[in-house]
Amino acid sequence: MLKIKLAKGIGFCSGVKRAINIVEKILTRHKGKVYSYGSIIHNPLVIRRLEKKNLFTVSSLDDVEDSSVVILPSHGSPRFIKNLAKKKKIKLIDVICPYVSSVHKICASLYRKKLKVVIVGDRTHPEVKALVDLAPNARIIGNTNEIKENEFSYKKIGIISQTTQAKAEFFKIVAKILKKNHNLSQVHIFNTICLDTSNRQEEVKRLAEVVDTLLVIGSGTSANTKRLLQLGRKVNKKTFLVEHDNVVLDKILKNARDIGIISGASAPQWLVKAIVKKIREATLDT
Ligand code: SF4
Incomplete structure (x- = not known):
């Protein structure tokens, strides 16, 4: 008999839940077009549903009429968008996750205190781009190989992390920075990995040990989902x-007896339920 173990970490995290609730309300109440600047969250399935309700995703405010309503994403956006929006009399609704917002405050405060800001994360990710906007010339480090010997001419640095980093990787990078840079006089370390991300990362490792097959539900475009997949x-x-x-489960389910299921922070509950149902149906037929 096939067993399914569901992780606690399934469905939207609190930041994504909050963002989607706000967007749904706006789409119901606002009569005209509603735009989003980039993807509100990193899950194309959810975005497609919102687009069916009249949400238009744009990559530039040039594609938006003056005085429109534009939603800014949960992972944060650069400040120039706010200045540009003012000029075009655009009404901005920022659904930034409160946790990401608190990381912005830390980043801006380190910069104000004249520390060199070091961001552990993926330089191509919008969350990291928004942090660099708050701390120009920040040093971004994606992995331990990128750390050079005595690379900081600044004597004081402040290290923060993208919210979806793996905790072990973050601390490895911090340790190597300290080992390679004896000239530093002050190192301020902020573990800014979000709690929901940390919990899911711990859970995926535990679950991967006790099941024979593990499914990570979420989008390949989502940083925290990719991290869960790597750790699993x-x-x-x-x-x-x-x-x-509409995934084909035959190969995945072949010889499976114990299936673990966890999801990324931007995967909806309805998708998890649909996949569980599909597994049950597929195994009834065999
Ligand atoms: S994963 Fe964490 S930081 Fe990202 S939206 Fe969810 S709660 Fe916020």
């Missing part, structure tokens, strides 16, 4: 990414 695969080779409910 380190422990259990049979860890699979499931992005939508």
Whole structure:
């Protein structure tokens, strides 16, 4: 008999839940077009649903008529958008996650105090780009290989992290910065990995150990989902990414007896339920 173990970390995290609730309300109440500057969250399935309710995703405010309503995403956006919006009399609604917002405050305060800001994260991710906007010339470090010997001419640095980093990787990078840079006089370290992310990362490792097959539900475009997948695969080779409910499960379910399910922070509950239902149906047929 096939068993399914559901993780506690399934469905939207608090930041994504809050963002989607606000957007849904705006789409119901506002009569005209509603735009979003980039993806509100990193899950194309959810975005497509919102687009069916009249949300238009744009990558530039040039594509938006003056005086429109524009939603800014949950992972934060650069300040120039706010200045540009003022000029075009655009009404901005910022659904930034409160946790990301608190990281912005830390980043801005380090910069104000004239510390060199070091961001551990992915330089191509919008969350990191928004942090660099608050601390121009910040040093971004993606992995331990990027750390050079005595690279900081600044004697004081402040290290923060993208909210979805793996905790072990963050501390490895911090340790290597300290080891390679004896000239530093002050190092301020802020573990800004969000609690929801940390909890899911711990849970995926535990779950990967006790099941024979592990499904990580979420989008390949989501940083925290990709991280769960990496961590799961380190422990259990049979860890699979499931992005939508029309997935073909035959290969995944072959010989599976114990299936673990966890999701990224931007994967909706309805998707998890649909996949659980599909697994149940598929295994009834065999
Ligand atoms: S993963 Fe964390 S930081 Fe990102 S939106 Fe969710 S609660 Fe906020």
